[in-house]
Amino acid sequence: MLYIVGFGPGDVGGMTLAAREALNRSEVIVGYTAYVGLMRGLFPEKEYLATPMRGERERVLAALGLAAEGKTVSLISGGDCAVYGLAGLALELAPKGAEIELVPGVTAALSGGALLGAPLGHDFAAVSLSDLLTPWEKIEKRLDCAAAGDFVIVLYNPSSKKRADYLARACEVILRHRSPDTVCGIARNIGRDGEEARTLTLSELKAASVDMFTTVFVGSGETKMINGKMVTPRGYKNV
Amino acid sequence: MLYIVGFGPGDVGGMTLAAREALNRSEVIVGYTAYVGLMRGLFPEKEYLATPMRGERERVLAALGLAAEGKTVSLISGGDCAVYGLAGLALELAPKGAEIELVPGVTAALSGGALLGAPLGHDFAAVSLSDLLTPWEKIEKRLDCAAAGDFVIVLYNPSSKKRADYLARACEVILRHRSPDTVCGIARNIGRDGEEARTLTLSELKAASVDMFTTVFVGSGETKMINGKMVTPRGYKNV
Numbered sequence: 001m002l003y004i005v006g007f008g009p010g011d012v013g014g015m016t017l018a019a020r021e022a023l024n025r026s027e028v029i030v031g032y033t034a035y036v037g038l039m040r041g042l043f044p045e046k047e048y049l050a051t052p053m054r055g056e057r058e059r060v061l062a063a064l065g066l067a068a069e070g071k072t073v074s075l076i077s078g079g080d081c082a083v084y085g086l087a088g089l090a091l092e093l094a095p096k097g098a099e100i101e102l103v104p105g106v107t108a109a110l111s112g113g114a115l116l117g118a119p120l121g122h123d124f125a126a127v128s129l130s131d132l133l134t135p136w137e138k139i140e141k142r143l144d145c146a147a148a149g150d151f152v153i154v155l156y157n158p159s160s161k162k163r164a165d166y167l168a169r170a171c172e173v174i175l176r177h178r179s180p181d182t183v184c185g186i187a188r189n190i191g192r193d194g195e196e197a198r199t200l201t202l203s204e205l206k207a208a209s210v211d212m213f214t215t216v217f218v219g220s221g222e223t224k225m226i227n228g229k230m231v232t233p234r235g236y237k238n239v
Numbered sequence: 240m241l242y243i244v245g246f247g248p249g250d251v252g253g254m255t256l257a258a259r260e261a262l263n264r265s266e267v268i269v270g271y272t273a274y275v276g277l278m279r280g281l282f283p284e285k286e287y288l289a290t291p292m293r294g295e296r297e298r299v300l301a302a303l304g305l306a307a308e309g310k311t312v313s314l315i316s317g318g319d320c321a322v323y324g325l326a327g328l329a330l331e332l333a334p335k336g337a338e339i340e341l342v343p344g345v346t347a348a349l350s351g352g353a354l355l356g357a358p359l360g361h362d363f364a365a366v367s368l369s370d371l372l373t374p375w376e377k378i379e380k381r382l383d384c385a386a387a388g389d390f391v392i393v394l395y396n397p398s399s400k401k402r403a404d405y406l407a408r409a410c411e412v413i414l415r416h417r418s419p420d421t422v423c424g425i426a427r428n429i430g431r432d433g434e435e436a437r438t439l440t441l442s443e444l445k446a447a448s449v450d451m452f453t454t455v456f457v458g459s460g461e462t463k464m465i466n467g468k469m470v471t472p473r474g475y476k477n478v
Contacts, residue, residue: 006349008255016345017259018252080349080359087353088360088470096466102353104345106255110245110319114326114341120319121327122373123381125364125390133474134361138389142362145388149381151364227335231327235372 002067002098003074004090006081006105009191010038014111019103023074030063031076038192039076054132060090064098079107084128084156108215109154112187115197117229119185119217123151129166130157143170147177152223152232155216159209167216171206174218178202183219185230186210199230241306241337242313243329245320245344248430249277253350258342262313269302270315277431278315293371299329303337318346323367323395347454348393351426354436356468358424358456362390368405369396382409386416391462391471394455398448406455410445413457417441422458424469425449438469 003022008014023029028047029039036050049066051059063075077085081102094100113120125146129139146153153174158167174182180203187197188211200208202218210216223232242261247253262268267286268278275289288305290298302314316324320341333339352359364385368378385392392413397406413421419442426436427450439447441457449455462471 013257013260014255014343016247016253016255020256021252080345080352082352082357082359083349083363084473085357085360088357088472091357091465091468091470092472094466102357104253104349104353106319106343106345107349110322110343110346113319113321114343118321118324118327118330118341120321121324123364123366124322125362125385125388127362142388142390145384145390146364149364149384149388150377151381151384226330227333229330231330233327233331234323 001072002063002090002100003103004081004087004100005074005076005103006079006085006107007039007076008079008106009108009111010078011191012042014106014191016103016105019105022101022103025072026074027071028066029074029076030059030066032059035076035078056086056089060086060093064090064094067098068095080105083107083126108156108187108190111190112197112215113217115187115190115195116185116199116217117226117231119152119219119223119230119232120154121232121234122220122222124154125151126154126156128156129159129163129170131163140173143173144176147174150220152220153218155218157212158214158216160212167208167210168206171202175202175206178218178221183223183225183230185217186214187217188214190215199225240311241302241329241339242342243316243320243326243339244313244342245316245318245324245346246278247318247345248347248350249317250430251281253345253430255342255344258344261340261342264311265313266310267305268313268315269298269305271298274315274317295325295328299325299332303329303333306337307334319344322346322365347395347426347429350429351436351454352456354426354429354434355424355438355456356465356470358391358458358462358469358471360471360473361459361461363393364390365393365395367395368398368402368409370402379412382412383415386413389459391459392457394457396451397453397455399451406447406449407445410441414441414445417457417460422462422464422469424456425453426456427453429454438464
């Protein structure tokens with residue numbers, strides 16, 4: 001039996017009860033090294049198998065192999081199991097008839113949003129800035145379309161050592177359609193030590209330095225600051 | 240103290256531990272009638288205040304009023320607290336300095352996605368088809384941009400009695416940019432009695448009849464069917 005578990009931001013409160021139950025039931029928990037570290041603190045009695053970043057294929061095959069041996073296994077992703085997680089790859093690589101249960105979780109757009117206020121109060125789009133698996137042209141096209149559609153935009157993987165200028169490039173694309181004063185927000189280390197959230201304008205965001213533990217929010221034309229919080233109204237107030 | 244709680248799809252497993260804790264701590268739970276019914280089954284000992292649909296403003300003001308009297312109150316939304324939920328309106332209407340904590344939850348894009356497979360394995364956009372608070376022209380523009388950007392598209396509020404043809408109209412807009420064979424999915428009554436999920440093509444979706452308890456998924460150009468599941472690969476398989 002293989003559970004593919006999205007464990008949320010990383011603290012026990014952000015995990016669903018179904019995720020906790022799946023992890024409790026599992027004999028082996030398989031994941032990326034940093035995530036295994038987080039779960040080891042919460043479920044110290046379990047057997048763990050950690051694989052490094054970019055070892056996604058081996059990680060998924062290892063989990064499927066253990067499950068095929070009859071073990072109860074959890075393959076873990078931070079946030080949700082599917083949103084930039086491992087569920088898709090596991091479903092692709094699984095043999096027909098494999099017993100798999102997907103356990104969704106609170107993705108960073110939601111947990112980071114709650115730290116900032118209610119940026120996702122209306123239609124939104126999620127875009128990953130990682131070009132490891134997606135050509136930059138496709139990323140740029142999506143940013144352009146999301147900005148043209150006046151979506152609130154959530155940026156996952158906004159930076160890495162090799163991609164230090166990607167956030168600035170993304171902001172330039174969005175600025176084709178949005179005012180430099182657009183309300184934006186940054187959430188970092190959500191649900192973990194060093195958790196922080198702050199708001200800034202789109203022009204400030206363009207100059208900001210962020211790391212790979214950060215999720216970035218760009219408001220729509222309707223997003224505003226209310227008592228220090230980033231809020232995209234749905235319109236109820238005027239009904 | 241006011242908690243604004245997204246309780247997830249509706250079953251106890253889909254709720255986060257933080258949501259359960261907030262509800263356990265609350266003296267009064269305030270929400271839309273159908274949601275109050277769901278929570279009453281899980282937390283029978285609590286005091287409840289239910290208000291009908293479209294009573295959002297009164298509901299939020301009632302919750303803020305009870306909190307101002309010194310009560311511990313939870314204002315509940317299905318799914319996440321912000322995504323088409325009440326967090327934004329509560330932050331707008333709250334007096335300065337009010338003690339408010341936002342508790343994010345698993346929104347239908349994630350819980351419905353897990354029933355269908357892993358449709359949200361790459362960039363996605365969420366669009367509500369409800370024109371109660373948004374002009375149809377804006378909804379159409381967003382659908383057009385999301386389709387042009389090759390996002391996976393999640394449609395919230397795809398139908399109601401007064402808007403029986405909205406899903407067909409949305410599919411027509413998306414068909415400007417997508418093949419009629421695009422893999423799509425429908426999830427209904429997620430986490431509740433009568434839960435169901437099925438996949439179909441975009442041209443079949445255009446002719447489908449859905450209700451207000453349904454969430455609709457339109458695949459990107461990369462989404463495919465794998466062993467009966469709807470999967471949008473992130474690209475790991477070819478790394």
